[in-house]
Amino acid sequence: MNPDTQPRPATRRPAFHFSVPDNWKNDPQRPIHLAGEYLYYYLYNGDYLAGGIGTSWRLATTRDHVAFVDRGVAIPKFSNGNGDCWSGSLVVDTGGTAGFGAGAIVALVTQARVDAVPEGRQAQYLWYSTDGGRSFRSGGDDPVLDVPGIPDFRDPKVIWDAERGRWFLALAEGDRLGFYASTDLRTWDRVGEFARDDLGLLECPDIFSMTADDGSTTWVLGVSANAKHRGLPATYAYWTGAFDGRTFVPDAEQPRWLDWGFDFYGAVTYPHHGTTGAEDPGLRHVIGWANFWDYPHNTPTIDTDGYNGDDMIVRDLRLVRDERGYRLISAPTAALADYVTTTHLVGDVEVSAHVDLDVSAVAYDLECDVSWSASTQDVGVQVCRAPGGTRFVAAGLDVTKGSAYLDRSFTANPTRARSEAPFDPTAGSVRLRVLVDRTSVEVFVADGETVQSHRVFPLSGDERIRLYSSGGAAVFRDVTVRELEVGPRRDGGAG
CATH class of the missing domain: 2.60.120.560 (Exo-inulinase; domain 1)
Incomplete structure (x- = not known):
């Protein structure tokens, strides 16, 4: 038999990368750390193979960023009349600022109604969990952030701005990121923006501070961007720079890229927590969707294993500084050696x-x-x-x-x-x-x-x-x- 005409393998499911149990996954949501484990949510369509549409939030947990335990759907799709659940972000509300109690997990989620006229509607809604993130309830039928008439208005990324004692949110708004501030995760005021008209549609923003190898600290602003028209990647672009709670000023005009390949989209970074639970300011992790919207359904795993949706390996990120400035370097996460x-x-x-x-x-x-x-x-x-x-x-x-x-x-x-x-x-x-x-x-x-x-x-x-x-x-x-x-x-x- 010609070795180049061997049959397809019995399984194509990855041996050491994350993959959805069945049907479909796309965007990762930024993992959060709670009680010694990381909670990783992602967009999931349980009716994909049957031709169904819409996504829910499904949960997997991990302690080492390599092996994950499936925990099922945490936010069902089409739970209310506000539309499909898309990407967002979660925070542990240790101070109970949103009114659900200290330690509640609060998620801001884009819900999209494609039937709204004339261009559909995307708005940000609040969900919360009081059972450790295993399930969520709607925080209300009204959006907490809504600007009708903007067709691309999604992917809220929320962080705690400790210096100013308030929440900060970055939102993808077409060719720019809108910046918002809040004290209670419910009422948001627009405080600034970061605009780029040369990177295609901006999605899945990210913002964090990090300590470099020389002990200095700087801010990083990231976004999933499509710069293929410029001969650049369509993955995770980032800038280092200064952040004052309202504006971000980059160190350089052009971004750096976490990945120069074709399949690292919708990536999210998240902090590393040590054995005491404290964040390590010099180490973050990043996980990206192993696919791209040019060919989302083109995979033989649908036939061999009944699913479509893998992630690339979780990476350890460190910030280095030299004569070229700040930059992030990547390595497969350390626990892979186990x-x-x-x-x-x-x-x-x-x-x-x-x-x-x-x-x-x-x-x-x-x-x-x-x-x-x-x-x-x-x-x-x-x-x-x-x-x-x-x-x-x-x-x-x-x-x-x-x-x-x-x-x-x-x-x-x-x-x-x-x-x-x-x-x-x-x-x-x-x-x-x-x-x-x-x-x-x-x-x-x-x-x-x-x-x-x-x-x-x-x-x-x-x-x-x-x-x-x-x-x-x-x-x-x-x-x-x-x-x-x-x-x-x-x-x-x-x-």
Whole structure:
């Protein structure tokens, strides 16, 4: 039998990435920390396979950002006449400012009525929970924030502004973010805005302060943006800068990007909490939807596993500061190391054209340091490689151009495409880390200076790994492949 015509695998469900139990998921909602665990809500359509529309909020919990326990639907869809539940954010109202008692969980949720004329209606509604976030009740039929006539008016992101003793909200309003303030989560006053007309439709805003590696602190404003028309990503853009409770002044005009790939949309960041429950100001996490609205329904998992909806791996974020200013660097979250099932210590490999590793795996974490000669033009790793070599995903470095790339053109994927991110080849070496799972490949370059995430669908048997170099020789040092699997009870989140 031709190895390149093997049947599809029995399952395409990821081995170590989050996936919805059934039907559909899209946007993540910012997780909150409560009683030693993180509560992760996401938009869920339980009627997706039957052709139903609308989304609810479904809950999963985790203690380590890798393994999640499904807790079911927390806000049912079409619970009232205010329309579909879309994205929003939650806070633990420790002071009871909203009137539901100290410690209540309060969610501000966009509800959308597509039947409203002439352009539909999006407004912000309050929901609350007094049972630890397992279920929510409506805080009233009237919106707490509504500006009729604005077609894009959604995705409220709420934080506690400790310096001014009030709540602050950033809202996506087309080509700008509206800024609002409140003392009770119910009555909101517009206090400012942040406008950008060169990044497409802005969605899912994010704002937080963070301590850098040099001990300084700065603010970060993030947003899901679509800059494809400029040859830039359509993922999570962010700026560092100054925030005074009303305005945000960026350090630079152009944003940086948390991901340069194609499938890291609607991403949300959230603070890390230590063993005492206190926030760590120098560490955050980020989780992003492994899909994009250009091709949301194009996945074979519908047929093989009865679902459509994965996330990319949760990352640890740290803020670094140097002569280039502030920037966020990413790494797969640290607890991923707890789910290694087999480790292959390949060692140092010299490559003048290509070398096929004596390792085959479906889901794994590959790490190495790559160095190259003066004549080397292109160097990297082919993963998800078919035995006959006709299919693969290439994670590599175009040394002459100074770009890192992730190329899914030669395997099954939603659209044939290659993404690129800038990297500095002058050092002659770089750290490369590649995460491979049944529906995704993610490449971290230079210790997470840049990341690229792609949705891919390798066939059964596409498990080979090839190291390659063209134009000159390269050395792959300390090549290590760690196979990964999150077992059904190795979740760290039970109870």
